[in-house]
Amino acid sequence: MSRVLVVEDDVQLVRALRINLQARAYEVEEALDGDAALRLTASLMPDAVLMDLGLPDMDGVEVIKAIRVWSQVPILVLSARHLSEDKVRALDAGADDYVTKPFSMDELLARLRAATRRRRTGTGTETPPVVTTDGFTIDLVAKKVYRDGVNVRLTPTEWHILEMLVVSPGRLVSQRALLREVWGPAHVENTNYLRVYMAQLRRKLEADPAHPRYLKFPLSAGQLDTGTDGPGGSSHR
Incomplete structure (x- = not known):
């Protein structure tokens, strides 16, 4: 049985979704705000998330971005926002699909089936x-x-x-990619930024900052290695 997390503060819509999803053998969980959505996505590991953007505590786009840091769970946005810029923001944040309200339940269920089918055939790791x-x-x-x-x-x-x-286990992440992501395209040559901040991270996290075990950053390469004991590691060069 597939598990679906419904993130929506409209209780009537949540009830309608629950009835229709359960009638088609989905297990349904509910979150009324963004904080609950993040906690339940992490603890329940649902097969799909149906996400409203107008949540009471944070914008749904920010919730999508937060989930995408560590999970590739299919996210289908259900929103009354019809502007193309809202759709672009949600899709760029990591949503798999965007359905505007009001919507046909049959269409939503077809899109949900397609999203979960792609998830099952995917090869990505989380x-x-x-x-x-x-x-x-x-x-x-x-x-x-x-x-x-x-x-x-x-x-x-x-x-x-x-x-x-940490979200790039087993993959090399270039210094330029780190600089572009953290400081922007204009700073891709400023490797001294990384040296300074890696030194700060070592002081805060390493038992012996002068001889780091996890956060290594010589001039030619650096890495975060969680070791064979942990669930994964990542490195950059």
Whole structure:
């Protein structure tokens, strides 16, 4: 039985979706806001997410972006926003499909079947929402890092670098890609930025910053290696 997470604060629409989905043998879970959507996506690992954009606590596009950091679960947007720019924002954020309200239930179900079918035939792997090493733990959903059980405060830039590395297990991420993503295209040659921030991350996360075990950044290459004990690793060069 496929599990669908419905992220919607319109209780009447949630009820209608639940009835129609359950009648077609889907298991249905509900989230009334973005925070609940993130927590339930991480804990339940649904087969698909039906997402409204007008949530009470955050914009649905931001929820999509947050989920896409670590999960490739199919996301179908259900929204009353008809402007093409809203559709572009949602699709660029990582949504798989966009259905405007009001919609035909038969069409929605056909799109849902197509999305879950693509998921089953896909070959991509997902990053666990919580990545644990011997030295620290990274919670990609909460956007927090813990060392010895204590929350380590990272700047937005430090978190962005760490996040890019940990969600690319087994793949090389170039310095230019990191610089472009974190600082923008105008700074792809400024490798000194990375040296400075990698040094800051080592001081905050490594037991021995002078001899880092996980965050290594010599002039020619660097890596974040969660080791064979952890769920995955990533590196950049």
